[in-house]
Amino acid sequence: MIRIGIDVGxxxxxxxxxxxxxxILAEESIITRTDIPFPEQIRNMVDSVRxxxxxxxxxxxxxxxxxxxxxxxxxxxxxxxxxCANMGWNHxxxxxxxxxxxxxxxxxxxxxxxxxxxxxxxxxxAGTSSSVFITIGTGIGSGIIxxxxxWSGAHxxxxxxxxxxxxxxxxxxSCGNHGCLERYCSATALIRxxxxxxxxxxxxxxxxxxxxxxxRIEARTVIDLARTNDPLASALYTKWISYLSQAIASxxxxxxxxxxxxxxxxxxxxxxxxxAIASRFPQYVIFKDQPxxxxxxxxxxxxxxxxxxxxxx
Amino acid sequence: MIRIGIDVGxxxxxxxxxxxxxxILAEESIITRTDIPFPEQIRNMVDSVRxxxxxxxxxxxxxxxxxxxxxxxxxxxxxxxxxCANMGWNHxxxxxxxxxxxxxxxxxxxxxxxxxxxxxxxxxxAGTSSSVFITIGTGIGSGIIxxxxxWSGAHxxxxxxxxxxxxxxxxxxSCGNHGCLERYCSATALIRxxxxxxxxxxxxxxxxxxxxxxxRIEARTVIDLARTNDPLASALYTKWISYLSQAIASxxxxxxxxxxxxxxxxxxxxxxxxxAIASRFPQYVIFKDQPxxxxxxxxxxxxxxxxxxxxxx
Numbered sequence: 001m002i003r004i005g006i007d008v009g010x011x012x013x014x015x016x017x018x019x020x021x022x023x024i025l026a027e028e029s030i031i032t033r034t035d036i037p038f039p040e041q042i043r044n045m046v047d048s049v050r051x052x053x054x055x056x057x058x059x060x061x062x063x064x065x066x067x068x069x070x071x072x073x074x075x076x077x078x079x080x081x082x083x084c085a086n087m088g089w090n091h092x093x094x095x096x097x098x099x100x101x102x103x104x105x106x107x108x109x110x111x112x113x114x115x116x117x118x119x120x121x122x123x124x125x126a127g128t129s130s131s132v133f134i135t136i137g138t139g140i141g142s143g144i145i146x147x148x149x150x151w152s153g154a155h156x157x158x159x160x161x162x163x164x165x166x167x168x169x170x171x172x173x174s175c176g177n178h179g180c181l182e183r184y185c186s187a188t189a190l191i192r193x194x195x196x197x198x199x200x201x202x203x204x205x206x207x208x209x210x211x212x213x214x215x216r217i218e219a220r221t222v223i224d225l226a227r228t229n230d231p232l233a234s235a236l237y238t239k240w241i242s243y244l245s246q247a248i249a250s251x252x253x254x255x256x257x258x259x260x261x262x263x264x265x266x267x268x269x270x271x272x273x274x275x276a277i278a279s280r281f282p283q284y285v286i287f288k289d290q291p292x293x294x295x296x297x298x299x300x301x302x303x304x305x306x307x308x309x310x311x312x313x
Numbered sequence: 314m315i316r317i318g319i320d321v322g323x324x325x326x327x328x329x330x331x332x333x334x335x336x337i338l339a340e341e342s343i344i345t346r347t348d349i350p351f352p353e354q355i356r357n358m359v360d361s362v363r364x365x366x367x368x369x370x371x372x373x374x375x376x377x378x379x380x381x382x383x384x385x386x387x388x389x390x391x392x393x394x395x396x397c398a399n400m401g402w403n404h405x406x407x408x409x410x411x412x413x414x415x416x417x418x419x420x421x422x423x424x425x426x427x428x429x430x431x432x433x434x435x436x437x438x439a440g441t442s443s444s445v446f447i448t449i450g451t452g453i454g455s456g457i458i459x460x461x462x463x464w465s466g467a468h469x470x471x472x473x474x475x476x477x478x479x480x481x482x483x484x485x486x487s488c489g490n491h492g493c494l495e496r497y498c499s500a501t502a503l504i505r506x507x508x509x510x511x512x513x514x515x516x517x518x519x520x521x522x523x524x525x526x527x528x529r530i531e532a533r534t535v536i537d538l539a540r541t542n543d544p545l546a547s548a549l550y551t552k553w554i555s556y557l558s559q560a561i562a563s564x565x566x567x568x569x570x571x572x573x574x575x576x577x578x579x580x581x582x583x584x585x586x587x588x589a590i591a592s593r594f595p596q597y598v599i600f601k602d603q604p605x606x607x608x609x610x611x612x613x614x615x616x617x618x619x620x621x622x623x624x625x626x
Binding site (some may be wrong): 073082083128144146147151152153154155156157158160161164165166167168170175176177179184243247249250253254255256257258284285286287290291292293 | 395441455457459460467469470471474476478479480481483488490492556559562563565566567569570596598600603
């Protein structure tokens with residue numbers, strides 16, 4: 001049977017028809033509009049779904065369900081979106097509005113959970129029953145798969161690894177707390193470490209690489225220089241890898257999944273990133289002489305959003 | 314049907330017959346002996362099991378299974394105890410030895426996981442499908458129950474909340490790492506904070522309460538004085554509660570169970586402890602305006618070890 005997945009992002013909304021093997025048969029993208037009322041946003045998504053069904057030469061009855069991945073949280077029971085800051089949604093009756101427009105079962109989930117599910121069914125963690133997906137970008141997102149299913153908690157507020165405390169009385173976080181894990185392990189954190197460090201080393205290669213403008217330092221700038229063994233970039237990278245490894249070891253000490261999947265923009269650093277973490281995290285695991293979770297790079301990239309959403313049930 | 318639970322502790326080994334309601338029908342205790350070879354230790358446990366069956370007026374065929382809770386980790390598949398420092402066990406073939414002596418199905422689990430299971434079936438979290446049990450004593454132990462079952466990870470090394478990193482580059486831990494959660498949230502941590510503080514305040518009530526000998530400060534000494542609003546004890550208690558609350562909020566942000574159960578020696582502080590944590594932890598939760606896990610005190614006390622072990626399957 002065909003299922004439809006919708007990936008709601010800050011700039012675009014991707015919709016795709018997915019088969020049982022997790023292959024996308026047709027897809028389209030519409031611009032994310034936050035300037036229109038919520039019912040119109042839903043109507044645009046429904047129109048997109050109808051066009052995709054047409055494009056596949058199918059009818060409504062050939063489609064099993066529609067899943068939506070959102071950068072926020074929703075109630076599984078009522079289909080209400082509880083919070084989705086990017087879209088300006090706060091307690092909006094998504095499923096209720098949806099059901100006025102199209103008669104297809106609807107599931108809504110957090111986007112990191114959706115990506116975790118996609119990888120565990122059609123991606124790098126396929127065939128495992130437990131995995132933790134960690135997406136490293138501007139922040140840190142995560143999705144937990146246990147016994148083959150998304151675990152998002154009893155109240156739907158779990159899976160937020162980025163806001164686990166990693167440093168008591170640490171750096172302030174946008175969430176209002178101090179010392180949240182994403183302040184030390186995200187791409188943003190690596191950039192912060194670099195911008196602080198270049199103040200102390202005005203002649204460093206890092207600053208030369210951005211024509212002397214610290215605001216232009218990206219995570220990639222540091223990582224690319226670390227690959228060349230530049231001393232300052234290597235030191236910054238090693239510190240950041242140490243923090244990321246401690247975060248991953250904490251996940252192992254608490255949850256011990258079969259696989260830990262690394263995704264997000266930073267994962268484009270590939271084997272250089274994976275090998276650095278893999279060689280470092282075991283030292284922070286309490287039972288380090290036991291078999292440990294495999295560490296793998298996400299394989300579905302941006303498509304995980306559509307595929308995982310389609311897999312929701 | 315009757316099931317037997319064995320709680321292997323550092324000083325004593327408790328064995329009990331438990332019915333389907335989690336009621337202990339008969340129990341006995343033998344001294345923990347680490348001076349005898351491993352097969353003799355197992356033989357002593359089997360003898361204890363036989364006496365308990367006799368005491369209930371039952372025969373072997375009336376007993377469904379035997380469960381053993383150990384302060385260590387074991388393989389569910391092979392019944393091998395992988396590590397149990399207190400007993401001096403390192404990769405010992407527990408089930409293999411057991412099967413030579415008695416024909417009863419045997420299950421082995423970590424003792425904090427066993428206590429978590431007991432509370433979730435016959436204790437304060439009965440009727441819930443997800444809970445995290447946190448035992449606060451010399452260290453921090455924990456057991457995770459998801460979908461009504463113990464979650465100890467894909468390799469059996471999960472559920473170790475005490476060794477999740479809470480403070481980057483923090484206080485050294487006996488496990489070899491720095492900044493482990495139990496260094497900030499255990500009874501031992503509260504005692505450490507107090508012993509450090511009394512050096513600065515030689516006239517404090519805390520030091521008077523132990524006749525001027527800092528080595529005699531216990532967690533209870535600080536908590537009892539904090540109850541009377543003694544300024545120094547209250548400040549220490551508040552700091553410790555803040556750390557404990559951040560640890561609990563991290564569990565909520567990641568796992569969001571229905572209930573968090575507080576057990577261990579420190580839980581004897583009762584409502585004074587529970588209310589302090591309950592009023593503090595929500596501020597560290599990312600989705601703090603949502604329904605949050607209930608926080609409860611463990612209700613089975615030391616009996617959780619026998620009851621939970623008997624419930625293993």
